Amino acid sequence: MIGIGASPGIAIGTTFVKRNPDIEIKKKKIIHADEEIIRLKDALLKSKEEIRLILKKAADEIGNEEAKVFEAHLMILDDPEMYGQIENKIRGAKVSTEEALEEVSKTYIGLFENMDNLYMRERAADIKDVTKRVLRNLTGADTVSLADIKGQVIIVADELTPSDTAQMDKTRVIGIITELGGKTSHSSIMARTLEIPAVVGAGKEIEHIKSGDTVIIDGDKGTVILNPEEALIKKYTAKKEACQQLKKKLKSFIGKDTITKDGIKVELAANIGTPEDVDGVLKNDGEGIGLYRTEFLYMDRDTFPTEEEQFIAYKSVLERMGGKPVVVRTLDIGGDKILPYLALPEEMNPFLGLRAIRLCLNNKEIFKTQLRALLRASIYGNLKIMFPMISSVEELREAKKILEKVRQELKNEGIRYSFKIEIGMMIEVPAAAILSEIFAKEVDFFSIGTNDLLQYTVAVDRGNKEIANLYNPFHPALLRLIKNVIENGHKEGIWVGMCGEIAGDPRLIPVLVGMGLDEFSMSPISILNTRFIISNLIKKELEKKSQEIINCSTAEEVCEVLDSICVK
Amino acid sequence: MINVDVVLKNESGLHARPASQFVQEASKYKSDITIVKDQNRYNAKSIITILSMGAGKGDRLMIEASGEDEKKAVEALQALVDNCFDEGVAL
Numbered sequence: 155m156i157g158i159g160a161s162p163g164i165a166i167g168t169t170f171v172k173r174n175p176d177i178e179i180k181k182k183k184i185i186h187a188d189e190e191i192i193r194l195k196d197a198l199l200k201s202k203e204e205i206r207l208i209l210k211k212a213a214d215e216i217g218n219e220e221a222k223v224f225e226a227h228l229m230i231l232d233d234p235e236m237y238g239q240i241e242n243k244i245r246g247a248k249v250s251t252e253e254a255l256e257e258v259s260k261t262y263i264g265l266f267e268n269m270d271n272l273y274m275r276e277r278a279a280d281i282k283d284v285t286k287r288v289l290r291n292l293t294g295a296d297t298v299s300l301a302d303i304k305g306q307v308i309i310v311a312d313e314l315t316p317s318d319t320a321q322m323d324k325t326r327v328i329g330i331i332t333e334l335g336g337k338t339s340h341s342s343i344m345a346r347t348l349e350i351p352a353v354v355g356a357g358k359e360i361e362h363i364k365s366g367d368t369v370i371i372d373g374d375k376g377t378v379i380l381n382p383e384e385a386l387i388k389k390y391t392a393k394k395e396a397c398q399q400l401k402k403k404l405k406s407f408i409g410k411d412t413i414t415k416d417g418i419k420v421e422l423a424a425n426i427g428t429p430e431d432v433d434g435v436l437k438n439d440g441e442g443i444g445l446y447r448t449e450f451l452y453m454d455r456d457t458f459p460t461e462e463e464q465f466i467a468y469k470s471v472l473e474r475m476g477g478k479p480v481v482v483r484t485l486d487i488g489g490d491k492i493l494p495y496l497a498l499p500e501e502m503n504p505f506l507g508l509r510a511i512r513l514c515l516n517n518k519e520i521f522k523t524q525l526r527a528l529l530r531a532s533i534y535g536n537l538k539i540m541f542p543m544i545s546s547v548e549e550l551r552e553a554k555k556i557l558e559k560v561r562q563e564l565k566n567e568g569i570r571y572s573f574k575i576e577i578g579m580m581i582e583v584p585a586a587a588i589l590s591e592i593f594a595k596e597v598d599f600f601s602i603g604t605n606d607l608l609q610y611t612v613a614v615d616r617g618n619k620e621i622a623n624l625y626n627p628f629h630p631a632l633l634r635l636i637k638n639v640i641e642n643g644h645k646e647g648i649w650v651g652m653c654g655e656i657a658g659d660p661r662l663i664p665v666l667v668g669m670g671l672d673e674f675s676m677s678p679i680s681i682l683n684t685r686f687i688i689s690n691l692i693k694k695e696l697e698k699k700s701q702e703i704i705n706c707s708t709a710e711e712v713c714e715v716l717d718s719i720c721v722k
Numbered sequence: 723m724i725n726v727d728v729v730l731k732n733e734s735g736l737h738a739r740p741a742s743q744f745v746q747e748a749s750k751y752k753s754d755i756t757i758v759k760d761q762n763r764y765n766a767k768s769i770i771t772i773l774s775m776g777a778g779k780g781d782r783l784m785i786e787a788s789g790e791d792e793k794k795a796v797e798a799l800q801a802l803v804d805n806c807f808d809e810g811v812a813l
Contacts, residue, residue: 274773
């Protein structure tokens with residue numbers, strides 16, 4: 155069986171199958187309305203008690219964000235309007251409590267699901283979850299509760315709701331398989347937070363799995379093997395142990411500074427796309443966020459996100475990072491990333507076209523909305539704003555001018571924002587790298603985006619397989635540019651970071667340390683390994699090596715020098 | 723019965739967190755509390771109603787309460803709106 159690998163790792167074990175019974179509501183006329191009302195009140199009370207318990211458990215085990223869902227559930231259960239309508243239906247139409255409840259909640263679910271605001275649509279899910287719970291309490295339907303699993307199990311379910319996961323005894327769950335869902339569904343996020351291997355969206359086939367079966371799940375690849383042979387179990391057990399060994403070693407680096415043997419400290423930050431990704435950053439002890447790709451806020455929807463929606467997202471990231479630096483990159487759309495609701499002219503060379511800052515400067519209202527949301531959120535943490543794809547000083551100045559205008563507007567409206575926001579730019583266009591000496595006088599920091607910088611420097615489309623061999627991060631031209639940018643930044647006293655792939659590449663990390671890179675930003679799972687690597691380096695020696703690398707003629711020669719470092 | 727006119731000055735209006743805060747505050751009082759917007763009446767103690775009302779920044783509302791603690795209720799809700807639900811607006 156193949157699904158979506160939603161949380162990495164391997165689990166081998168016995169299954170515990172949880173399927174939600176379909177509660178069938180029999181339509182029947184009732185005689186004693188008062189009795190139905192009493193049943194309704196009892197079921198509501200019981201549901202409230204259950205949710206209060208779950209709320210407490212969720213707050214203790216997962217965190218306050220998760221717990222908020224249940225506070226919303228409680229408010230829905232207490233809602234006098236909804237209650238009144240159900241009561242009216244029972245008395246007026248003489249229908250059973252179940253039928254009345256279902257009809258009323260259906261109306262509201264429909265109402266909320268059709269709103270164009272994401273927050274409202276999420277509330278529809280809350281009403282659904284609450285209704286199910288009350289119905290279960292009304293019918294006394296026997297559901298398998300995740301609260302009483304025994305031993306260590308792999309949970310198999312059609313899908314897991316927040317109430318399901320909050321109830322389950324997480325110390326007993328070693329893996330999760332679901333029929334529905336995707337990478338961002340609730341079960342996936344929870345599994346990643348708790349570091350439990352999970353495969354989601356495995357489809358109807360999982361109906362063949364019975365409680366007590368043996369399964370192997372590979373959360374990296376998304377595979378599920380039902381009743382595997384002995385040889386396979388052996389193979390996966392070995393793989394699992396190797397993973398765990400490494401994990402254990404890396405865990406010992408949590409809470410430590412990232413510091414070379416000769417005492418040079420650097421900052422290890424994380425790249426994120428959504429507020430939920432902060433979980434992984436905190437878990438892996440990221441020292442900040444070096445790249446928050448805000449375009450995800452704009453994708454997978456039909457309209458631009460409002461200022462308020464953006465504000466909520468930025469505020470949540472800043473608050474959760476608790477004063478640690480958060481570098482937010484302004485909208486980087488265009489190129490290979492398009493929005494269904496923003497008509498852009500077709501381009502011959504989209505990567506050389508209207509994208510990122512160019513698009514924002516051409517559509518100032520979009521840009522200003524984002525900047526307003528960012529400034530308003532700035533009082534909740536340590537915000538740094540970064541402009542992508544800057545290729546000329548004029549562009550940078552114009553972007554800064556718009557930011558200043560937005561500041562002025564907020565001030566006039568009496569809206570607070572932080573006065574200490576650092577403003578930086580991505581170095582991903584060769585022109586910016588070459589002019590970095592001048593740019594450094596006008597920004598507070600640089601962050602080198604190596605994926606694009608390499609693509610533009612060697613003039614290779616990184617998606618084209620025919621010339622993939624030419625897209626080589628060991629190209630001496632790229633490394634020279636990087637060294638130059640770092641030196642030019644330091645000459646003006648600003649810090650220089652890197653948020654491209656190679657910042658987390660074990661082979662290149664030593665030479666980047668040697669060049670004096672101040673901040674490395676990478677996917678959260680690479681952080682601890684990088685800290686481990688850096689803690690074994692001596693910067694003084696690497697400074698010489700980085701000079702050697704600059705003098706290399708070919709990528710091959712660069713690799714030879716790198717190998718001479720990595721041998722240790 | 724007493725009532726008071728208010729204007730929503732906070733960014734998100736009566737959505738998300740402010741809506742919950744408003745309903746939670748209203749639910750503390752025994753009085754019947756109604757919000758009147760564009761001549762429609764909404765139950766201030768119902769989160770579902772308040773959310774579906776869709777009141778945004780700049781909207782004018784009337785808060786109306788009747789019951790033994792009507793004065794207190796109106797004052798508390800007015801303060802909540804005037805202080806922008808602690809969203810941090812004023813300098």
